[in-house]
Amino acid sequence: MTARPDLAAPPGLPARAARRSPHSLLRQDRRFGYLLAAPVVLVLLAITAYPLFYNVWNSFHHVDYLAPPLGGFAGLSNYAKLFTDHQFVPALVHTAGFTVVSVSVETVIGLALAVALSKRFRGRGIVRAAIFIPWAVPTVVSAELWKTMFDPQQGFVNYVLGQLHLPLASTTWLDNTWTAWAAILIADAWRNIPFMAIVLLAGLQVIPNDLYEAAKIDGASAWRTFWRVTMPLLKPALMVALIFRTLSSFLIFDVVYIMTNGGPGTSTQVLTNLNYQAFLIDFDFGYGGAIAVALMIMALLIAAVYVRVFRTEEPA
Amino acid sequence: MSAASEVAPPRAGRAQRRITPGKTGRRIGFFLLLALFVVASLFPFYWIVVTSLKTPGEIAKGTTSLLPSHVTWSNYANDLTQQNFIRPLVNSAIVCVSATILTVIIAAPAGYALSRTRMRGRPLVLGFILVAAFFPVIAMVGPMFIAYKRTGLLDTYPALIISYLIYTLPIATWLLASYFSQIPKELEEAALVDGSTRLRTLRKIVMPVALPGVFTAAILSFILAWNDFLLALSFMTTPNMYTAPVAIVSLGQSQYQVFYNLIDAAVVIISIPVALLVIFAQRRIVSGLTAGSFR
Numbered sequence: 001m002t003a004r005p006d007l008a009a010p011p012g013l014p015a016r017a018a019r020r021s022p023h024s025l026l027r028q029d030r031r032f033g034y035l036l037a038a039p040v041v042l043v044l045l046a047i048t049a050y051p052l053f054y055n056v057w058n059s060f061h062h063v064d065y066l067a068p069p070l071g072g073f074a075g076l077s078n079y080a081k082l083f084t085d086h087q088f089v090p091a092l093v094h095t096a097g098f099t100v101v102s103v104s105v106e107t108v109i110g111l112a113l114a115v116a117l118s119k120r121f122r123g124r125g126i127v128r129a130a131i132f133i134p135w136a137v138p139t140v141v142s143a144e145l146w147k148t149m150f151d152p153q154q155g156f157v158n159y160v161l162g163q164l165h166l167p168l169a170s171t172t173w174l175d176n177t178w179t180a181w182a183a184i185l186i187a188d189a190w191r192n193i194p195f196m197a198i199v200l201l202a203g204l205q206v207i208p209n210d211l212y213e214a215a216k217i218d219g220a221s222a223w224r225t226f227w228r229v230t231m232p233l234l235k236p237a238l239m240v241a242l243i244f245r246t247l248s249s250f251l252i253f254d255v256v257y258i259m260t261n262g263g264p265g266t267s268t269q270v271l272t273n274l275n276y277q278a279f280l281i282d283f284d285f286g287y288g289g290a291i292a293v294a295l296m297i298m299a300l301l302i303a304a305v306y307v308r309v310f311r312t313e314e315p316a
Numbered sequence: 317m318s319a320a321s322e323v324a325p326p327r328a329g330r331a332q333r334r335i336t337p338g339k340t341g342r343r344i345g346f347f348l349l350l351a352l353f354v355v356a357s358l359f360p361f362y363w364i365v366v367t368s369l370k371t372p373g374e375i376a377k378g379t380t381s382l383l384p385s386h387v388t389w390s391n392y393a394n395d396l397t398q399q400n401f402i403r404p405l406v407n408s409a410i411v412c413v414s415a416t417i418l419t420v421i422i423a424a425p426a427g428y429a430l431s432r433t434r435m436r437g438r439p440l441v442l443g444f445i446l447v448a449a450f451f452p453v454i455a456m457v458g459p460m461f462i463a464y465k466r467t468g469l470l471d472t473y474p475a476l477i478i479s480y481l482i483y484t485l486p487i488a489t490w491l492l493a494s495y496f497s498q499i500p501k502e503l504e505e506a507a508l509v510d511g512s513t514r515l516r517t518l519r520k521i522v523m524p525v526a527l528p529g530v531f532t533a534a535i536l537s538f539i540l541a542w543n544d545f546l547l548a549l550s551f552m553t554t555p556n557m558y559t560a561p562v563a564i565v566s567l568g569q570s571q572y573q574v575f576y577n578l579i580d581a582a583v584v585i586i587s588i589p590v591a592l593l594v595i596f597a598q599r600r601i602v603s604g605l606t607a608g609s610f611r
Contacts, residue, residue, distance in 0.1 A: 026434060032514050033435025036425035040489050041441060043422065044448045047456060047482050054459035116350055127350060129598050131357045136590040136601070138543040140561035144583050145360050148367055153378040154576045156363050190360065195605075202606035237606075243450075251452050254545040258565055272454045272546075279458040280550055292455040299452050 052296065058289030065283035078290035088291065091269045098181070098270065099249045102188050106245060107238075109189070110196025115230075117197065118204045135194040143258035146187035150174060177267040180260050184268060187255050192248075196241050203237020204230070239310045246302055251295070271295055361587070368392070368581035375577050391581040395567070401582055403556060404563035408586075411473055411548075411559060412541040415480035419488050419537045424530055427492025428518060432501075442493070449486035456482060457550045464551060471553045479547045484537035491536070491604050495529030496522070532604040535597055539590055560586045 059079065062072040082088040117128055134142065149156050150173040161169035173179045207230065215225040253272040256262065262269035275295060278288035367375075368391050369384045395401040429435055430442060460479060464470040499522065507517045523530070548559040555566070564582045567575075594601065 028514075029433050030435050033429040033433030036429035036433070037435065037441060039422040040426035040485055041444065043478075043481055044445065044485055047460070047479065048448050048451045050463075051456045051459035054462070055455055058458065112349075113353055116346065116353070119346070121347075125598070127354060129595055130354050132598060132602070133361075133591055133594050134357050136539055136594045137587045138545065138561050138590070140545050140564055141583050141587050144564060144579055145364050148364055148576050148580055149360055151574075151576065154367055154375065155379065156359075159379040159382075190356070194357070198602055199606055202602070240606075247450055247452075251454065253454065257545075257549075272452075275454045276457065276546070276550070279461065285458045285462065288458045292452070292458060295452050296455050299450060303450055 051292075055289040055292040055296075058285045059287075059293050061286055063284070063286040063289070065285070067284075074286055078286045081287055082290060082294060085287075087266060087269065087274055088271075088294075090266065091271050091274045094268065095250060095252070095270045095272075098185070098252065099246060102185055102192075102249045103242065103246050105185070106189050106193050106196050107242065110193045110241070111200055113193065113197040114200035114204055115226075117201050132194050132198060134191050135198070137191070139191065139254035140258065142187050142191040143255045146183060146190065146255075147174070147259050150183045174260055175264050177264065180264065180268050184252075184255055184259055187259065188249070188252065192245060196245060199241040199244075200234065200237055203234045203241075207233045235310060239306060243303055243306045246306070247299055250299065250302060364580040364583055367576050368584050370577050372575075372577065375575070391577045392585070395578055395581050395585070399567055399578060399582075401560070401563060401567065401585070404558045404560045405585070407473075407552075407557060408542065408560040411476045411480065412538055414473065414477045415484055415541045416534050416537045418477060419481060419484040420530055420534050423485055423488035423533060424492055424523070424526070425518070426489050427494075427529075428496050428522065428526075430489070430493040431497035432504075432522075442490075445486045445489055448482070449490070451482065453482060453546060457546070461550060470551060471557050473557075475551045476548060476559070479551060480541045480544060483540040483544065487540070487604075488533040488537050491533050492526070492529055495526060495532075499525050528600075532600045535593060535601055536604045539593065539601070542586075542590060 060074060060076075061070075062074045063070055113131065117124065117131070148154055150158075152158055152170065152172050155173075157173070158169050158171065161167070161171075171179055173183045211229050211233070212225065215229050220228065251272050252270055253276065256268060256270050256273050257276070260268045262273050271291065272295070275288060275291040278284050278291055282288075366382075366384050369387045369389070371386050371388045371390065374385060430438055456479065460475075461470070464472075464475045469475040503525065504517050504522055507521045508514070512521070543561075544559070545561045545565075548562045552558050552562060555563070558566070560582070564579060564586070567579055567582055
């Protein structure tokens with residue numbers, strides 16, 4: 001393997017044979033690899049790096065199509081607007097709050113569901129499929145479906161509350177700040193708890209059974225076994241699930257756009273919807289670019305924090 | 317294990333040890349919990365199906381019962397004819413199927429290259445693909461809107477097909493790389509020794525073995541593309557080009573009233589393909605979703 005190719009190939013052999021020597025084989029192998037991998041890399045660069053740099057450029061320029069002239073250097077004015085337009089900061093607070101609450105709720109319930117589904121029982125396959133369907137349907141479905149469920153006239157929620165003579169039966173859920181948040185949270189959780197459960201379930205299934213048996217022989221309680229055996233070994237799966245969910249929750253758009261469009265007023269406004277409005281309602285690609293840059297930095301920070309936290313805990 | 321032995325009171329000896337009241341209680345609690353999850357997952361579907369089967373008259377009266385009093389298919393007929401919902405369905409199908417095929421065509425070779433060749437920069441490429449998977453899609457909207465507008469691609473299928481690759485390519489490439497790495501190397505080595513070229517070996521020997529992985533990547537890609545709302549909302553500007561999810565939101569919307577019967581009929585229609593995929597390919601989807609994600 002280490003023989004130099006020109007030494008390995010006896011002089012006088014045709015060039016073809018020389019090309020088959022280990023060294024050029026390696027080179028050939030590499031070239032083959034680059035050739036096959038190139039399209040994916042190029043396409044992904046075109047649809048991520050290009051928007052990234054274009055947003056950065058726009059964010060430092062005046063690119064408001066409804067207020068030409070375009071293209072003048074704008075300095076930091078688009079970034080300053082983030083703090084002066086009375087929309088970005090509240091939207092950031094809403095989004096961060098929603099992310100913390102939704103991810104916590106979905107993780108706890110998803111984990112409980114995953115543990116339940118990891119047990120053997122009859123009909124497990126059917127139960128799994130039933131619980132998994134909400135993840136596979138489009139977010140538009142979950143949003144419209146819960147909009148129907150919470151509708152004062154057509155909805156199930158107010159109907160049941162009324163039948164049971166409970167309070168809130170005449171609530172117009174999407175017209176009040178906190179009830180609107182509750183409806184958004186439920187629509188989001190309904191679709192994403194299954195995702196959490198599926199990823200965590202896969203993590204549970206790679207934990208060797210011997211460990212549980214050993215814990216049993218040692219007389220550990222179920223609760224203790226869960227915290228001492230299950231949780232530490234579930235960490236890799238938990239990290240994957242948490243990163244995915246935190247980022248997608250932070251970037252929530254569809255459900256908010258469809259259920260409330262940020263209303264009533266701007267009380268359920270979130271960052272992605274604000275960004276969408278800046279881009280395609282106001283056609284201000286400079287300010288939109290600034291919001292997008294802020295979003296990209298925050299998304300990167302979230303991912304970095306998770307990787308950091310889970311890495312440092314590993315040796316313990 | 318039979319239902320009878322669970323319900324029967326503990327008698328003596330062995331039975332007593334096995335079925336203590338605490339254990340039975342826990343079993344009942346366990347199944348109640350599962351039942352709760354199943355109902356919470358499926359009941360909302362029941363509700364939209366019921367709403368979609370109500371006559372406009374019944375809709376006007378508001379909810380008075382858990383069942384529809386007159387079942388009518390008129391909302392579906394109305395959606396598919398007057399509301400012209402077939403066009404967005406066709407648009408969605410064309411865009412999602414094209415994006416899926418394109419994804420498989422370029423992700424499969426890349427997955428092979430990343431797991432089977434000694435190309436340099438492998439960790440870099442994999443890292444970049446991972447970062448791309450987390451790229452905030454909203455950041456694409458502004459710049460790509462301008463780019464599509466300038467190139468005349470705005471409001472066309474290609475614009476959306478290209479854009480959908482942001483959803484599908486990272487996960488498909490990642491999944492296929494991990495799938496290829498599980499295929500025994502000896503298989504292709506034998507073919508290469510027999511004088512087959514690299515590309516031919518890949519096409520004729522490796523790909524057929526990798527077909528289940530390719531199939532999984534295709535299913536996942538289709539679901540992710542079918543799920544999109546934001547990009548279609550941004551890049552499809554005329555109702556004729558709307559995809560189904562975008563069309564639903566503007567369906568039967570008047571200033572004074574929301575026609576839930578029409579919306580929910582359309583919601584039921586677009587849920588059917590993915591519900592079928594989940595029922596028939598659940599294992600595949602789940603394994604694809606979690607492939608190589610924690611190693």
